Every structure is written in structure tokens, then in C-alpha cells.
Amino acid sequence: MKLHTKMMQRLTSLWTSGITRASLGLAILCGMAPEALAGGKRWGPVPFASDFGYRFEDLFWLITWLCVGSFSIVVIMILIPSVRDRYKPGRKAHFDHGASLKDKRLATVISAATFLVLDAWVLVIAMTDLREAWWNIPESEEAGVYEVEVLAQQWAWNFRHKGADGKFGTADDILQMNELTVPNGRSVSFQGTSKDVIHSLFIPAMRFKKDFNPGDINSVWFKPITAGNYTILCAELCGYAHYQMFGELHVLESDTFDNWAADASELGVAAYDSEDTEARWAWDWKE
Amino acid sequence: MSGDHIHAEPTNFFRKHVFSVDHKVIAKQFLWFGLVWLGIGGIMAMLIRWQLANPGDPVPVIGSFLFPRTGGVIDPATYNTLFTMHGTIMIFLGLTPLIIGCVGNWAIPLMIGARDMIFPLLNCLSFWTVFAGGCVGFYSLFVPLGATEAGWTGYPTLSTTVNGLGSGETLWAIAVFLIGASSIMGGINYMTTVIRLRAPGMTWGRLPLTVWGLFLTSALNVLFIPVIGSAMLLLIMDRVFGTTFFVPASIMQGGGGGDPILYQHLFWIFGHPEVYILILPAWGIIGDLLSFFARKPAFGYRAQVGAMTAVTVLSAVVYGHHMFTTGLSAMLGESFMLLTMIISVPAEILFFSWLHTIWRGNIRFTVPMLWSVGVIFVFGLGGLTGIYCATIGTDIFLHDTYFIVGHFHLTMAASALFAAFGAIVFFFPKMFGRMMSPLLGKLHFWLTIIPLVSVFCMMFVMGYAGMPRRYYDHTSMEFLASLQHMNKAATHMAFLLGSAQLIFVFNFIKSRWFGKPASTNPWEVGTLDWQTETPLPHYNFKDIPTVVTGPHEFSHPALPEGRDWISMTEELPSA
Structure with missing residues (x-):
């Protein structure tokens, strides 16, 4: 007990000394400093x-x-x-019930x-x-609206474009997995659902996210203004490989995009397999 | 009212220490139970932080013991289990038992001048039900086919058999159901006790704020725990009996006509009030403690009670703000945004009252006082960042990112935890007859608040940078790998935070058996609990006291020189 009291006294004097407190604060800052100072990092x-x-x-x-x-x-x-009104024996606090x-x-x-x-x-x-x-959310009839259907699943994003004939669910549809190509400067309108559990389409650079729920169709849209490649994430916990459910968005200038779409639609027709029911998911655009 | 409400003192060991019906023993049972689970949940948090900073590296020292199958590496399934159980444990088995079970059982009868809870046997049953819930939850970690992996929110269809057939998820739902049942028992007991057993003169206007907070929380428990209970029952039926309440028709695996969003409504009608269930006692506790240690009356007592009541009423009509991205209609979304914003008005009244309570006081910076001021600080940070989450325009981006994790940890977790620490240190002398070491207490406070605020403020930056939560590994793609440095820094701070809790454990255990013996009223406050003997007699009060003064009449001008407090049983001299 005596040793213990002595230890406590020593601890008290250590704690009350300003140097201990200051070095404690410094140590905490130093713990973060190496990470903070290194280059090539994103802070926003x-x-x-x-x-x-x-x-x-x-x-x-x-x-x-x-x-x-x-x-x-x-x-x-x-x-x-905290500074001004610290305890002083004999002083009475201001009596006030407010x-x-x-x-x-x-x-x-x-x-x-x-x-x-x-x-x-x-x-x-x-x-x-x-x-x-x-x-x-832009209406279908609006000029220049580009429509995409999304089927989320564990753990991938399936995207369906209308293809050359302008209709969903036909042989010339463009199907993309974990990759989405859209034209720059046009409103891109999504309708999406999920095959299994809830997923959430999150494109940080486009500043939106939307849950896609099994058994229901949700709509969301954005209008890209800069061509480039951007990350697509899943923001809703969807199981074992949730963290691996990501893809890439390619925003192409309109002439590049048109070429890409024409080629992809042709490839779609060539690869179309009427027996493959798995791949034939699609729905009539919900107004 | 309460004179003859007594039961005989038990004589055998089991009735005295195990299946006791005495509120004081049950409070201590809740205390130990809550602290053990807080420890388990805390270790889980440390494992989560380890994985985030060093993805795929084996956990040092304890890794090979905890995860022998993978050689100490946390695999994605285990990681999902860890954050799911961390959330469930901290909320239902850590904070709830501490701030409601322990503080409620201890403070309510003693502060209102009662000899026990009104339903002592129900009280005993309440503890042993939550104990059973804890056992089921713990057992669920070890079942074949894996423990729960669906997040503490347990959203279908991830939590239904669409995702996994293991019994872990079912056992998790059973555990939550049992814990909920325990909370309902506690809630009924607390409310009835406050209504029926107040000592003569203990009017509603003289109730200590701690009791007010616990009373309002009990109302929320009784109203909204049944909702989560029903959600859990439906989930269990979906999993075990093949019903399809939450499984929609389009699901490949033989789905029915259910709706997964229905669960989210049920969950959050409970889930949002649950935030207030944990925070209302915290508000009440600090409302009292700030006044006790500033040696000033609680500023705007009636306004504080009114604000807490307003939050209680509003709690269930704001829940939709958890579902802004689910496809909620525009009309509902905007309504929930407006209603959520309104919460800031009562919250502002509380801040106004707390800050004025310490203003021009004679502040004794004891450990409970430090924790109370800490609550103002972290709840300020957490509450204000709530504006981002309530505003749909910003929530659309920030939802399900680390911003949310930072926000709710500061608001609900840290505030409730700080208030619980404050209350434990405050009530310790009466509970165990000894003082906790103020030195270790202060060290613990500073080594908790500094890293805690750094960790969760770091998460605001991560969330704003677009880092989604519940990711096993942020380094597998470039977009998130460039943010990994913040994950590392947050982990360093979290480890400091975690190790600082050992100071509390040491202080608690040491003071329990070797602490300085406490006097009857070491904090010099006037509430009834401190007017009793230490150690407390079996019936708390030999004669039920008569209350003639409010709980916060500190520094009254009529008090004699050298004394700045008055017992609630004493008349003010000027009268």
C-alpha cells in the first residue's frame, strides 16, 4: 500500500507538470504526422x-x-x-435558475x-x-436523354443499352459488366433493380447514389460534363465481396461514343444467344 | 405512497447475488455485464481498425488464436461479422446495460426516494433476459456456416436465406429479440416506478434531470422496441419457416411477394428512437452533473425537460432520413428532411441550457464534470454534422460513407459512452463505498477524448472524399487506395483510444477493492441518493424522506457562509 501511494504521488507530479501534458499532445500529433506529410495522397x-x-x-x-x-x-x-470560473474556495457561483x-x-x-x-x-x-x-429525372421524350438499364447482382454491375434499334430487350442491345460507357453532355437516365440483395449505385465523381432493390425498379440520373474515366462503387453492404463490387464509367465525347455504340451494337447482335435466358433480362422503360 | 413497498432481505447466496431482486444488486450486475461487453465490442473495433490499416495482414499476437483457420488473417466474411457484431454489441449489450440498466436501476429508486423498483421480480427477469440474449449473441459467433454478416441493421434480403443458410443470422435476430424484451421489461418498470414511488414532495418539477432522461427513454423503449421485436420475428420466420415477408417475387431463389423496404421502415421506426433511447439518459445525466459541479442551479430546468420531451415526441417521425437513397418518394423525403431539421431546435435549447449552467459557476473539474463537458463537445460535433445527413442534397453523396460512421459515433456512441463514464465515476462512491482515483480518471478522460475526436473527425474527411463504409479493403482500387493514409492515421489513433481504456479498467478494479473509502456525500450534492448512509442499507431509506427543495439549489444566496449546497430534504433558510 505504501509503495502504491508513493507511485501515485509520483504519477500525480508527473501529470501536473506542463511538460508531460505538452509532450503528450506532441506525441499524439507526431503519430499522425508521417502519414499526413507524405505526398501523393488525396484529402478530398x-x-x-x-x-x-x-x-x-x-x-x-x-x-x-x-x-x-x-x-x-x-x-x-x-x-x-473553464478558465475564468474554476473552483475557488469561498466564492459562490452566480445563483440563477434561468x-x-x-x-x-x-x-x-x-x-x-x-x-x-x-x-x-x-x-x-x-x-x-x-x-x-x-x-x-428527365422524361424519355426529352431530346438527348440517354437511357440505361441496370441489373445489380452479387457482385457485379450489369448495364444494358438500347442499341441501334432504340429498344430494350432486343438482340442488338449492348450489355456491359462492371463497365459503363456514356456520351458526354447528354442526360444519362438509369432504371435499376437487383437480382439478389440490395445494392447501391455510387459514382462519387458524379455526386449521386441510389439503392437498387430486388423486386422494384428505382430511377436515377446525371449529366456528365467532363469526358474521362470514373469509378463506380457499390455503397450498400451486399455480402462477402461487397468491397470488390466496383466498375468503371467511361464518359466519351459524342462522336467517339457514337462509333463505340455502333460497333458494340453489332458485336451484341453477333454474340446474341436466344437460348441464354440469364442474359435476356430487361423491362419496358417505366414512365 | 411508497412506505410499505418492501421485500425481505435475502439470506442465501443465490437470492442475494445471482437472482437478486434488489435494484442495487441488479444495477451492479448490469454494470459488470455492460463493461464486459464494452470490452468485447472494443476489441472487435480494434480488429476492424487493424484490417482497414493493414488489409490482409495477420493480426499480431491474438490473431492466430482468434482466427486459426486463416493463420490470423481476417477474411472478408469474418470482417463483415466483426462490424456487424461490434455495432450490435456496443448498442444493445454495452451502452444500453450501462446507461439504462445500471444507471437507471441505481439512480431511479435512490433519487426519487424509493426503497426499490416497483416490480423487483420483473427487474431481475429483465437482467437475466438480456444476459440470455448476450449468450445467444455470443454463441452465434461460433456456429457452422458462419455468424451474421448482414450489418447491425440486418437489411433483407442480405439477412434472409437469399444470402446465407447458416444459423448465425437467425441466432442474431433471436438475441436482438431477447435483448429487446429485456428493455421493454425495464421500461415498464422504470416508468411505473417514477410515476408511483416518488417520495412525498418529489413533484415532477423536482425530479433530477437524470430521472427525467431515464423516464423519457423508458417511454421510447416501451413504444418502439416492440417494432424491432416484430421485425426480428418476421425475419426469423422468413429464415426458418420459409415465409416471404421481406423476399420479393423477382428473386431467383423461389421468392414470394414480400418487400425488403418494409423491413427498413420497421427497423428505423425503432432505429431512430434507439438513438434517443441512448442519448436521453446521457442528456439527463449531464444536465444534473453540470449543475452539481458548476455549483449552480441547472439553467432552464423546465426548458431542458421540455426539450427532452420534444425530442422524445419527434423521435419516431424523423426515421425516414435513414432511407433517403432507397427510392423514398420525393414528398416523403422532403417531409422527413424538414422534420429532422426541427430536432435542431430542442437540441439548441439543451446546448443553451448546458452552456449557461457552467457560465459564471464555481466549477469543480472532477472526473464526472470532465466527462459531462466532454459530452457537450462531442455531441456538438456529432449533432452539427447531422445537418449534412439530414439534408438530402448532401446525404445523397455522404450516405453509407465514412461520414455517417463518424457522425453517429460522435452523436450516439461517444456521447452516451462519455455520460456513462461520468455516471459510473459519479455513482461509484455510493455503489462501492470507495472513490475512484481522480488522477487516473483525468488521464483516462484526456487519452480518450483526444484520439476519439481525431478518429471520427478523420472519418468526416474520408466520407467527404467518397470512401464507402463496410469495405473489407480500401486498397484494391486506385480511387480508394489514395485515401488509405487516412485509414492508417485513424487506426493509430484508434489503438491509442483502445489502450487508454485499460487505464479505466485498472482504475475501476483497483478502486473497487483498494480505493480511498468514500464519505456519505463526497460530491456535496443535495439529491436524495447522497443523503443515505454508505454502504446503503437494504431498504435504502429507513424512513422515506420528505422532499421540500429542488435538486439544484446550489449557491443559494440564503445559504450560510462556507456552504454552497442544500439537501432536498432541508428547507431553504430564507423561507
Whole structure:
């Protein structure tokens, strides 16, 4: 017991010394430093490549600054009393139940400000964005809409293009697995479902994701604005190889795309096997 | 009201320590039970972090013991099991027993001046049901064909036989069902006890905030656990009896006419209130502790109670924000977004009250106080990042990424855990008659909050960078491999966080048997629990006390010089 008391005393003096605390903080920072300083690393998302991508970025950073502002107030309100109002024997704390009319008014004003500034501001922008972008799924008749059907399965993405005849479920359909080729500058509209469990089509560069559920068809769209190659991920846990369920999106300029589509459609006809029922999944486009 | 509510003191060992009906013993049972599971869930978290930082490398030291079949390597199936069971264990077997089972059983009767819970036998049954649930859950890890791999949310059709035939998933559902049944028993007991057994003078307006938080949580438990219970029953029927509640017709393997989204509705009608089930007691506890240690009345007591009640009412009507990407209709999506945003108003009232409670106080930075201020900090971070998740425009990208993982760990897990630590240290002297070491407590606090905040803030950056959650390996494609450095840094911090918990274990065990003996009222507070003797007599109170003063009358101007608190049983001198 005596040895133990001595040890505790030594620990106390160690802990109370500023050097220990400072070096503790330093050690924690140093633990992270080697990783942080090395080059060739990504610290944020890849640049957006869809026409509504900027909406996500704008909203994200608006919320971020609102949060930084609000959280700073909280931290200051913690720090000031933590330093100024530390325990002193004999001093009495300010006696206040916070039930006066003044306090109630202040609380009401701050509540209203929270709702109007933080909530309503974000809400209005988000609603506008949703109506103009994510939920504004283009109609089939609209000029230039490119339609793709998606069948997700454990653990692959199947994509079906209409092919030369402009109809789904025919011999000249283009089928792609874990690879999707679309034209730049045209709205790409998806309808998707799943063969087995729930999957979620996530294309980070295009700033959207959508679950594809077995037994139901979900719609989603985006409009690429930059040609290039982008990663397709599955965002909903789908079992053993969930982490391997990824693919690549190729956004081609329209003339390159047209050539590719014509070739692929011909190849599709050549490879068509009417016996292969597995490969003949398709549905009439749901309006 | 409660004078004759007594049962005889047990004489044999089993009735005294094992199948005890005494709330004090049951509280300690919940405490040990919760701490053991917190440890198991924590080790799982460490294994998850190891795999993420060093994908496919054998786990050092314990690896060959835990995963002998693969030579210590965590395979994808095991990885899925680990995060599934980590979530289930931490929520249902770690935090719930600690913050509701232990704190509830300990604080409610003592703080309201009762001799026991109103249904002591039900209380005993509640503990042994959750114990059985824990055993079933643990056993499910070792069954042939594998344990559950469907995530703690257990979404069909991944959790139905479409994905796996093993009994692990079924046993998981049975475990959740049993744990839920235990929570319902506890909820009924807590609510009835608070309504029926308050000491004379203990009006609703004088209830300590801890009791308010636990009371509201109990209401949520009783209302919404039955929903998850039914979801689990339907899932078990789908798996065992071949029904198709959640299996749609188009599924190749002989599907029926069910709907997997139906499960998500059922799950989240429970699942979102579950967040508040864990956080309401935390809010109540820190509402009290901040006032106790700032030596000031709880600022806006009525506003805090009102805000907690408002959150309780709103809890079930915001659940749709978990399902924004499932194909929810635009009208529903926007409604749930608006309703979720409204939660920020009562939350703001709580922050306003807490920050004003410590403002111009005479703050004693004891260990419980540190944890309480820690809750304000982490809940602030977690709550504010909730705005991103509630806003569909940002959630469409951030959903199911690490951003969400960071958000809910700070909001629900860290806040509830911090409040639980604060409550354990606070109630320890009365429970065991000894003080926990404040030095080790402070060291534990700082070595917990710093790495914890770093880990989960790192996850915000990872999520914003587009890293999906529940991935076994982020290095297998270039898009995610360029983010691996953050995974490594987060893992270093997580290991520091994990090892810091050993300080708590040491402090807890050492103080339990060798700590400094505690006085009757070491924190100098006025609530009824601290006006009793230490150690507590079998019936808590020889005579049921009469309450004449509120719980937070610290630093009242009428108090004599040199004293800044007054017992709830004492009249204020000025009266």
C-alpha cells in the first residue's frame, strides 16, 4: 500500500507538470504526422464531373461554414467558464435558475435564429437543388436523354443499352459488366433493380447514389460534363465481396461514343444467344 | 405512497447475488455485464481498425488464436461479422446495460426516494433476459456456416436465406429479440416506478434531470422496441419457416411477394428512437452533473425537460432520413428532411441550457464534470454534422460513407459512452463505498477524448472524399487506395483510444477493492441518493424522506457562509 501511494504521488507530479501534458499532445500529433506529410495522397473528393455536382459542393461548404460558426460559439462558451470560473474556495457561483423572462426571450430568439438561419436556409437550398437536379429525372421524350438499364447482382454491375434499334430487350442491345460507357453532355437516365440483395449505385465523381432493390425498379440520373474515366462503387453492404463490387464509367465525347455504340451494337447482335435466358433480362422503360 | 413497498432481505447466496431482486444488486450486475461487453465490442473495433490499416495482414499476437483457420488473417466474411457484431454489441449489450440498466436501476429508486423498483421480480427477469440474449449473441459467433454478416441493421434480403443458410443470422435476430424484451421489461418498470414511488414532495418539477432522461427513454423503449421485436420475428420466420415477408417475387431463389423496404421502415421506426433511447439518459445525466459541479442551479430546468420531451415526441417521425437513397418518394423525403431539421431546435435549447449552467459557476473539474463537458463537445460535433445527413442534397453523396460512421459515433456512441463514464465515476462512491482515483480518471478522460475526436473527425474527411463504409479493403482500387493514409492515421489513433481504456479498467478494479473509502456525500450534492448512509442499507431509506427543495439549489444566496449546497430534504433558510 505504501509503495502504491508513493507511485501515485509520483504519477500525480508527473501529470501536473506542463511538460508531460505538452509532450503528450506532441506525441499524439507526431503519430499522425508521417502519414499526413507524405505526398501523393488525396484529402478530398475527386473533382465533380456532372452538371449538378457543384450543387453538392456548394451546399456541403455552406453547411460546413454554418457548423464551424456554431461550433466555435459552443467551444468559446465552454472555454471561457473553464478558465475564468474554476473552483475557488469561498466564492459562490452566480445563483440563477434561468427562468426569468429575459432568459426565456433569449432562448426563444436563439431557437428562432437556429431554425431560420441553420435549418430554413439549408432546407430551401436543398429543396431547390432536389427539384432542379437530383429529382428532376428527365422524361424519355426529352431530346438527348440517354437511357440505361441496370441489373445489380452479387457482385457485379450489369448495364444494358438500347442499341441501334432504340429498344430494350432486343438482340442488338449492348450489355456491359462492371463497365459503363456514356456520351458526354447528354442526360444519362438509369432504371435499376437487383437480382439478389440490395445494392447501391455510387459514382462519387458524379455526386449521386441510389439503392437498387430486388423486386422494384428505382430511377436515377446525371449529366456528365467532363469526358474521362470514373469509378463506380457499390455503397450498400451486399455480402462477402461487397468491397470488390466496383466498375468503371467511361464518359466519351459524342462522336467517339457514337462509333463505340455502333460497333458494340453489332458485336451484341453477333454474340446474341436466344437460348441464354440469364442474359435476356430487361423491362419496358417505366414512365 | 411508497412506505410499505418492501421485500425481505435475502439470506442465501443465490437470492442475494445471482437472482437478486434488489435494484442495487441488479444495477451492479448490469454494470459488470455492460463493461464486459464494452470490452468485447472494443476489441472487435480494434480488429476492424487493424484490417482497414493493414488489409490482409495477420493480426499480431491474438490473431492466430482468434482466427486459426486463416493463420490470423481476417477474411472478408469474418470482417463483415466483426462490424456487424461490434455495432450490435456496443448498442444493445454495452451502452444500453450501462446507461439504462445500471444507471437507471441505481439512480431511479435512490433519487426519487424509493426503497426499490416497483416490480423487483420483473427487474431481475429483465437482467437475466438480456444476459440470455448476450449468450445467444455470443454463441452465434461460433456456429457452422458462419455468424451474421448482414450489418447491425440486418437489411433483407442480405439477412434472409437469399444470402446465407447458416444459423448465425437467425441466432442474431433471436438475441436482438431477447435483448429487446429485456428493455421493454425495464421500461415498464422504470416508468411505473417514477410515476408511483416518488417520495412525498418529489413533484415532477423536482425530479433530477437524470430521472427525467431515464423516464423519457423508458417511454421510447416501451413504444418502439416492440417494432424491432416484430421485425426480428418476421425475419426469423422468413429464415426458418420459409415465409416471404421481406423476399420479393423477382428473386431467383423461389421468392414470394414480400418487400425488403418494409423491413427498413420497421427497423428505423425503432432505429431512430434507439438513438434517443441512448442519448436521453446521457442528456439527463449531464444536465444534473453540470449543475452539481458548476455549483449552480441547472439553467432552464423546465426548458431542458421540455426539450427532452420534444425530442422524445419527434423521435419516431424523423426515421425516414435513414432511407433517403432507397427510392423514398420525393414528398416523403422532403417531409422527413424538414422534420429532422426541427430536432435542431430542442437540441439548441439543451446546448443553451448546458452552456449557461457552467457560465459564471464555481466549477469543480472532477472526473464526472470532465466527462459531462466532454459530452457537450462531442455531441456538438456529432449533432452539427447531422445537418449534412439530414439534408438530402448532401446525404445523397455522404450516405453509407465514412461520414455517417463518424457522425453517429460522435452523436450516439461517444456521447452516451462519455455520460456513462461520468455516471459510473459519479455513482461509484455510493455503489462501492470507495472513490475512484481522480488522477487516473483525468488521464483516462484526456487519452480518450483526444484520439476519439481525431478518429471520427478523420472519418468526416474520408466520407467527404467518397470512401464507402463496410469495405473489407480500401486498397484494391486506385480511387480508394489514395485515401488509405487516412485509414492508417485513424487506426493509430484508434489503438491509442483502445489502450487508454485499460487505464479505466485498472482504475475501476483497483478502486473497487483498494480505493480511498468514500464519505456519505463526497460530491456535496443535495439529491436524495447522497443523503443515505454508505454502504446503503437494504431498504435504502429507513424512513422515506420528505422532499421540500429542488435538486439544484446550489449557491443559494440564503445559504450560510462556507456552504454552497442544500439537501432536498432541508428547507431553504430564507423561507
